[in-house]
Amino acid sequence: MYQTRTDKTTDETDTFPSFDADDDISRVQANREPQFTLSKCLDAVMVMGNSHLVMTRNNKLAIIASHCQESHFLYPFKLWKSGDGHGDDNPSTSGDGKYELLSVANDIMAEEIKILMSRTEVKGNQTDTLLAGSLAKALCCILFIKMLTGQEIKSRILVIKAADDCALQYMNFMNVIFAAQKQSILIDACVLDSDSGLLQQACDITGGLYLMIPQKIALAQYLLWVFLPDSDQRSQLVLPPPVHVDYRAACFCHRNLIEIGYVCSVCLSIFCNFSPICTTCETAFKIPLPQMVKAKKKKLKPST
Amino acid sequence: NHKAPPSGCLNHLQCKNLHEYLKELSPTILDKLYNHPATCLAVYRELPPLAKNYVMRMLFLDQPLPQAALALWVKKDSQKDHDECVSVLSGLRLCHTQQLQGGLQGNILNPIFKDNLRIALLGGGRAWADQGDSLGPDRHARDVESLDKYALERWEVILHFMVGSPSAAVSQDLSQLLIQAGLMRAEVGDAPCITSAGFQFLLLDTASQLWYFTLQYLNTAQTRGMDLVEILSFLFQLSFSTLGRDYSVEGMSESLLTFLQHLREFGLVFQRKRKSRRYYPTRLAITLSAGTTANSSSATGVVPGTGDSGFIVVETNYRLYAYTSILLVIALVALFSECLYRFPNVVVAQVTRESVQQAIANGITAQQILHFLRTRAHPVMLKQNPVLPPTITDQIRLWELERDRLQFTEGVLYNQFLSQADFEVLRDRAQGMGCLVWQNVTHRVMVVSPQGHSEVKRFWKRQKSHT
Numbered sequence: 001m002y003q004t005r006t007d008k009t010t011d012e013t014d015t016f017p018s019f020d021a022d023d024d025i026s027r028v029q030a031n032r033e034p035q036f037t038l039s040k041c042l043d044a045v046m047v048m049g050n051s052h053l054v055m056t057r058n059n060k061l062a063i064i065a066s067h068c069q070e071s072h073f074l075y076p077f078k079l080w081k082s083g084d085g086h087g088d089d090n091p092s093t094s095g096d097g098k099y100e101l102l103s104v105a106n107d108i109m110a111e112e113i114k115i116l117m118s119r120t121e122v123k124g125n126q127t128d129t130l131l132a133g134s135l136a137k138a139l140c141c142i143l144f145i146k147m148l149t150g151q152e153i154k155s156r157i158l159v160i161k162a163a164d165d166c167a168l169q170y171m172n173f174m175n176v177i178f179a180a181q182k183q184s185i186l187i188d189a190c191v192l193d194s195d196s197g198l199l200q201q202a203c204d205i206t207g208g209l210y211l212m213i214p215q216k217i218a219l220a221q222y223l224l225w226v227f228l229p230d231s232d233q234r235s236q237l238v239l240p241p242p243v244h245v246d247y248r249a250a251c252f253c254h255r256n257l258i259e260i261g262y263v264c265s266v267c268l269s270i271f272c273n274f275s276p277i278c279t280t281c282e283t284a285f286k287i288p289l290p291q292m293v294k295a296k297k298k299k300l301k302p303s304t
Numbered sequence: 305n306h307k308a309p310p311s312g313c314l315n316h317l318q319c320k321n322l323h324e325y326l327k328e329l330s331p332t333i334l335d336k337l338y339n340h341p342a343t344c345l346a347v348y349r350e351l352p353p354l355a356k357n358y359v360m361r362m363l364f365l366d367q368p369l370p371q372a373a374l375a376l377w378v379k380k381d382s383q384k385d386h387d388e389c390v391s392v393l394s395g396l397r398l399c400h401t402q403q404l405q406g407g408l409q410g411n412i413l414n415p416i417f418k419d420n421l422r423i424a425l426l427g428g429g430r431a432w433a434d435q436g437d438s439l440g441p442d443r444h445a446r447d448v449e450s451l452d453k454y455a456l457e458r459w460e461v462i463l464h465f466m467v468g469s470p471s472a473a474v475s476q477d478l479s480q481l482l483i484q485a486g487l488m489r490a491e492v493g494d495a496p497c498i499t500s501a502g503f504q505f506l507l508l509d510t511a512s513q514l515w516y517f518t519l520q521y522l523n524t525a526q527t528r529g530m531d532l533v534e535i536l537s538f539l540f541q542l543s544f545s546t547l548g549r550d551y552s553v554e555g556m557s558e559s560l561l562t563f564l565q566h567l568r569e570f571g572l573v574f575q576r577k578r579k580s581r582r583y584y585p586t587r588l589a590i591t592l593s594a595g596t597t598a599n600s601s602s603a604t605g606v607v608p609g610t611g612d613s614g615f616i617v618v619e620t621n622y623r624l625y626a627y628t629s630i631l632l633v634i635a636l637v638a639l640f641s642e643c644l645y646r647f648p649n650v651v652v653a654q655v656t657r658e659s660v661q662q663a664i665a666n667g668i669t670a671q672q673i674l675h676f677l678r679t680r681a682h683p684v685m686l687k688q689n690p691v692l693p694p695t696i697t698d699q700i701r702l703w704e705l706e707r708d709r710l711q712f713t714e715g716v717l718y719n720q721f722l723s724q725a726d727f728e729v730l731r732d733r734a735q736g737m738g739c740l741v742w743q744n745v746t747h748r749v750m751v752v753s754p755q756g757h758s759e760v761k762r763f764w765k766r767q768k769s770h771t
Contacts, residue, residue, distance in 0.1 A: 055356055
């Protein structure tokens with residue numbers, strides 16, 4: 001069974017959404033809903049992307065697939081360099097009633113996912129995806145568009161996630177979230193399988209929406225109903241309420257979630273066990289020990 | 305020394321937007337129109353944002369939704385927006401009410417609209433037009449720049465013709481259209497000359513001009529024997545095409561081909577020769593649907609003759625500097641200001657009371673003058689907020705209001721009554737008929753509206769013969 005996971009991120013900006021879709025669909029397929037495959041998920045994403053592009057003339061879209069080995073832009077690929085994406089060498093024709101812009105976009109997306117899948121080698125039971133990396137790419141993409149057009153655009157990132165959280169990415173993830181918050185970019189999350197604490201935090205901090213989908217087969221409908229409206233309309237519509245967020249931090253040494261820990265007073269890094277030298281900033285701590293007992297040399301725990 | 309305004313009221317240019325236009329069409333025509341994905345897309349794009357979300361939500365539902373459920377979609381304090389959305393959707397016949405099982409009222413999208421919007425979004429159905437691939441690559445392919453240049457040239461010829469430049473020549477059809485649109489007036493045997501509505505038209509931005517023009521053309525379509533649905537669908541299809549790509553004329557009917565030739569003259573499409581099998585939509589065609597939105601405060605598309613940026617600087621001492629050498633633009637500026645100096649690249653003008661009131665006498669409003677100045681404002685001006693100095697905007701409006709101190713109403717004067725009783729009888733009669741305009745009891749003078757004059761006269765004659 002094909003076990004690779006791919007996350008797809010989509011940026012939305014004025015609205016420019018980027019979808020991050022996490023394709024752990026194959027695992028889900030084995031477990032619960034056999035009808036829900038990767039291609040169905042992609043179809044739902046395409047419908048969402050098309051609906052977004054159709055909304056207004058100025059809307060732009062980017063789709064990133066997040067994989068265990070890389071994050072890859074599914075759309076657009078090289079269109080930005082040529083301007084509006086017109087007059088390129090091989091314009092495909094829709095041949096049917098689809099709006100031309102959309103059929104070009106969909107063809108590119110299908111092409112790119114094929115390329116991505118064909119060059120991925122399945123190595124054992126990998127369950128992690130480079131979600132933080134994809135999010136970072138999405139942020140760069142948004143910034144690029146902002147510089148290109150020179151205007152302020154409203155953007156948001158939608159993450160469609162099937163894989164589990166990866167504790168190793170905690171640091172990078174939090175950094176990305178705070179960067180997004182600074183840039184007033186919303187992060188929405190559509191979670192397919194199990195709740196993700198990281199994404200809940202992301203949505204809470206940036207002001208986006210978090211939703212766990214009960215019926216994966218209706219993914220397209222959920223996307224259109226909940227995640228399509230932009231921030232202006234969200235204030236008018238009734239949408240799923242925010243969830244209770246688990247704000248526990250992960251320690252820097254093991255990446256476990258802890259409630260009580262040790263904090264370095266210089267760089268504020270968090271450790272679950274005491275160590276006399278902070279591994280991040282290398283400050284040595286003077287510990288007042290009782291006189292009688294000789295200071296035991298504490299072994300420095302190797303940081304991961 | 306104010307000239308008396310011409311008799312009759314001056315018509316101010318009414319620019320309808322797409323939705324207003326569609327609401328006037330009959331339901332059968334609307335349904336036929338919605339049978340094309342491009343039209344559905346164009347109408348969808350013009351909806352208010354909340355309505356767009358409603359349409360998207362209902363797009364994939366096959367069953368009607370109870371009205372109560374629909375009302376739950378919005379928060380409590382956005383109820384007004386919800387009602388507005390529903391009225392917009394039903395006014396355009398996008399949303400129908402249907403009886404549900406159990407007697408409740410439900411809402412469902414117009415099935416024709418729903419199917420075609422789905423096609424536009426997801427695919428399936430017939431292709432909009434032959435994409436021109438069957439013709440192979442074009443040996444005389446045009447790039448985007450040359451298309452833009454061509455479009456602007458053609459559009460400017462029309463504007464030049466309206467202003468009366470001798471060099472501009474347009475086809476009989478086009479001048480006929482301009483006359484029918486009320487933008488020009490032709491005396492028998494003379495060349496057409498511009499009307500006050502024409503002046504107002506000239507001051508609009510390109511997108512609004514295009515749209516107004518197109519609407520006028522559509523109104524005359526029936527008389528030309530063209531199918532309104534066909535040409536409107538084609539127009540929307542054009543507005544969604546990709547700039548720089550060629551399309552084939554395969555499968556287009558006779559009337560559509562004639563329409564294409566007219567579009568060629570307006571500068572909306574480019575065709576190398578009349579008999580060419582392929583055509584290129586220009587930027588004007590693509591921004592056509594953008595011109596239907598009411599607020600065109602941001603200059604979308606290209607301002608004729610000047611590239612993308614504005615060129616007018618207005619100072620607080622009423623001086624105006626127009627950095628242009630285009631004759632048409634200079635003529636437009638001269639409509640409401642006094643040109644003082646002309647240099648190769650700049651025209652210096654002064655906005656004076658006389659010049660503004662002259663313009664207003666020609667039917668231009670202060671609002672149009674200010675809109676013109678704002679949309680052509682130089683980037684340096686755009687940096688300040690507000691863009692135009694408040695002194696100038698206020699003063700131009702005040703000059704306009706000066707003319708409103710006096711209001712002229714036509715009427716017929718009745719005076720020299722022999723007795724107070726006669727006067728009062730007639731006055732009461734006129735008042736009862738609702739055509740009394742003014743009276744002065746002490747002088748026994750009254751003014752009756754022209755419409756009521758014949759009635760009043762008859763009544764008076766009867767009175768006189770009785771007494």
